[in-house]
Amino acid sequence: MLSDGSHRELSIIETFEQAGDIRSIDGDMPLQRFALSRLLVAMLYGRFGHDLDVDDWKSLYDYGAGNPSLMQAILEYCDEWRYRFDLFDDRYPFYQVAGLHTAKHETSGLERLILDVPSGEPFFTTRMGDGLQSIRAAEAARWLVTVQAYDASGIKSGAVGDPRVKGGKGYPIGVAWTGHLGGYLVEGTNLWQTLMLNYVSQDVFESGEAASVQWDDDKPVWEREPLTQQATKGFDQPVERTGDTSFFHGPATLMTWQGRRMLLVHDDETVTGVLVCNGDRLKPQNAQHHEPMTAWRRSPTQEKALKRPVVYMPRKHDPSRALWRGLPLLLATHDSGNPTGGDDFIRPYSLKWLSKACPERSIPVRLHAFGVEYGNNDAVIDATVDDTLDISLVVLTTDNPQMGQMIQDAVDKTDQGIRALRNLAANIALSEGKPTEAPQQRAAELGYSAFDGAFRQWLRGIDHDDNPETLSRDWYSQARQLLQRLGSHLAGQASPKAIVGRDVNVNGTTQHYSAALAEIWFRSRVNGIFNQTATERANHRDSANQSDNDGTNA
Template sequence: MADEGDLVNDGWLGAVGRDGAQRPVGLLLTLSEADTIRRLELPVHTMLPVVLRQLLLPVVLDALGLPRTRQEWSERFHRGHFTNDERERLAHYLGPRYGDRFRLFDAERPFAQVAGLEALSGETKTAAQLVPSVASGNNVPLFSTLSEADELLLAPGDAALWLLHTHCWDTASIKTGAVGDPQANKGKTTGNPTGPLGQMGVVVPTGQTLYETLLLNTPIWPDGLEPGDRPQWAWDERPAGLGCKSPSEVAWSQRPVTGLLDLLTFQARRIRLITCETEQGLRVHRAIVSAGDRLTQTSEVEPHTAWQYTAKPKKGQSHRRPRRHASGRAAWQGLGTLLAMALPEQSDGPYTSLLLRQIGDLQVGRVLSEQYPLGVETSGLEYGTQSAVVENAIGDELPLPVMALLAQDDWLRVALLECVAQADQVARALDGLNNDLRRAAGGDPLPRDKGSRPSMQFLHTLDGTMRRLLTGLRTVDADDEELLERAQLAWEQSVQINADREANLLLTAAPPRAVVGRTVRNGDKEFVYRSGKAIGIYRTRLADILPRAAEEHRAKCEETAAV
């Protein structure tokens, strides 16, 4: 990249084409040729929503406007690419209009930074504080190859990605007090929340090309964008009197968002990248990260999260709050949330994201084909110790049948949720078998929060099967009940095979004394635990959970006996 770090024209993003070949592209080429790009090659799973929200979507929405009707959205989507007129408007937006505001190292207005930002202490820190997987301060990952004493040199393109990542996902640790920040105290700022995305489980619908992904992440608003709503690079065009601080200045404010563009490009930190010359060219080696704007609450127009609805919230709290992803669980295990199309107004429960509800509505109107190969990417960070460190990154991608998003016709959704529930119930049955075998051998059940459970290995073995099921059900028709029934039978048989494999491993590992077992007294009652009794209880549970597989097995046994 050039010395100013031109994000518009320099090749700093890795684009993977339909043929699988990767090439470097700048922001303008990424958008104008979005129909030829299958996906972006990004360093971590949490980076996709960052690039979409902080760059691609706001540029497209501000330059071309929001679709106001399903018909307008449909015309854009089925065209499959930007028109020549739209490409010219994007080129003008990223050229004469705002091109000079996308320069990473501009002296007066560096992109997503504060020019001349200085720490009250006069010190700077290593660029590692921008990258959660590298040791910095209290954030010391277990497998980091660098210590805080090592110098991390970031190429300009990588620095741009991690700069935006910090705005979205930064920890809630103490931030450097900045010169000119009236809220800094004793050289630091405390009480910082995590970045906005760190407070939710992010859900991003994806298509066959980057162009389709952009449309799938574009909400349809009849009234268009809010008057005065501007992205961070056009903050000076906002109307006066809104009481918000400019993201290009040191001072910050606690506030709600004022529109979709403001939400997508929210500047949760005040940052300055510091460069040095190396044999490889210009590199970012130091940075200052200080406090930035704070959201008073997650906006209800937030498009990239599912919600937890509370019918009777506490005083001062909203009915809806963002749902986080559970660590250690595959995305398909959370289908109950992704497919929760109806708002549970009379009770507590999940409610899917705005964009997935919109996709369901588009399918109702025949805008999207029933067989459209929709994908969903989920991402999140798990924080620890007052959210000051990153403990785990969560990321997954999932094929999702569009038919399952229909609010008024839930036959496919019910079938999918039954499959997920069966996996969960069988996993619990395996844990129950393990605990009974431990009791029979003279031990105690595993504590809830300790030890390796057979259910974890079992659910992992089902991962590929569930993804194949979801991919196959993309093409099922509403009137093809026989195909759906066969798919559910095949699923149950696969679950049975994998569960029996885990159960046999548990029985093999049980010591001989588990056959004799033992009697445990609890109050006035006695409980007998033996391996034979334990496996009998397990098989009875399995037959109840997997009725199709049990019936098929029973029919085959009767047929064999008859012969």
């Protein structure tokens, strides 16, 4: 909550009613925030539709959850579909299939529902004993939504009535939909702002794109016919039709996609087990016009495999790479304006929409990245991504090309500076005749750890886009000083043998290496990297050319 930072457990209706007083959705694990936020955004699609123009969207954004008429519209929608949100209903249980069962009526324990219980390693978790015997209905509902979003692939229980089942088993159809994504949630000051900042109108598309994008049949799952144990025609994507965009339908469909058929085991108050079977298969190739909350990359490998001229895949997050290092590809200045496709990268359409529609470019937001790295043929979750950037929306939406280039240069030069730090560590190791790989790795870890907080703090202070040169100069100064401190730290740890140094054969040439020389080379390299801003470099080139023309020694 915004008022005191406390946590409260609220119903969906209470969450909408208090959305202006809620800082953010929390969960039993970070991935739940993304999954549950997408569920609420899907409800906005269900109530307000897909084709809002910029003025309509601004009105909803500005009204806020405290507006009586707006809240009445949401409550009427909730009342209309209330019967589809009963977790234990006999006919239409929420996110489940009534009567789902296997031939032997087996079910699994709660470790199959709770994603943060390591597969096959139950001792490496805080949940033991009673924690895996039963959970309350509210917690079960949160995990139900999260499993439908992120469940790993692998063999599932075979549901009676599913023709795909062989030998009582449901063979792998891939990870759940959201598991394909490198997800981005744009978080505002309160939950209402967060939901609106991720609610993308179909008006986001340029004229050349809009003609080929169909969201007419898009609706959240509770507005569709109740699911059965069988795959749903028009949603279950055959292998041979991978990349066929007709299966995506639109954002509300994907935000509530049912990649699994599930049924909770319960006693009307607590949940004690679950049955998880295969649902509707869907692969992410070319879903960029339907899934707005991830970036996309062009895949020549998939183009060759699917024999299609252009194929885009979600640009997933790397758990070992901080979010700020990939920031340049998310900026509005990265858009080419090419509606026919062919760009190597496409930034999330949620950010494209904010560039077009958001009335307050300078508002502070939190860009929150979520993702999963699967292992063992996508059958287990190896790692999760939960990273944030506190940033002004102007950074993500500015169309000032100098601003975009300034951010790109800042990231690139920071990477170059840390490579110089790696080289310093390698040269010190060479000075004492030791292997270089381990010192380089430690230096890189030290560098990125030190720069992580500094770069985030610098980004947090950017609230305008009219003077990128000053911003760039400020970062160059900070980065140079930080690298010099790190370099002095590494050099200060050099052994007596490295201080004395030794002769090293480099590419057939003998050269003396020592810790002191390594630090001199490092400082020279750092000064070269962070020497001038773009304008200063251009002025320097002009000045040099003029001096040459005057016959002076430039």
